[in-house]
Amino acid sequence: MKMEFSEYLKTKNINPAAFEQNEPEKYKLWNQEFSEMHPKSFTMQKLFEINKIRRKFTLTKY
Numbered sequence: 001m002k003m004e005f006s007e008y009l010k011t012k013n014i015n016p017a018a019f020e021q022n023e024p025e026k027y028k029l030w031n032q033e034f035s036e037m038h039p040k041s042f043t044m045q046k047l048f049e050i051n052k053i054r055r056k057f058t059l060t061k062y
Contacts (some may be wrong), residue, residue: 001039005031008039012050018057
């Protein structure tokens with residue numbers, strides 16, 4: 001079963017709702033790209049960008 005993009009973001013400690021609300025174009029593009037490749041390939045391709053997004057939209061675990 002394929003992982004949903006929002007679930008993937010949570011595994012990277014990224015708040016998917018905040019990311020989608022504040023950067024909808026990038027969220028939509030990444031969601032499309034994620035659906036076309038394996039999660040590990042997506043991570044390798046976007047590693048530095050993922051870190052930037054994580055710092056902006058950190059998932060709080062409360």
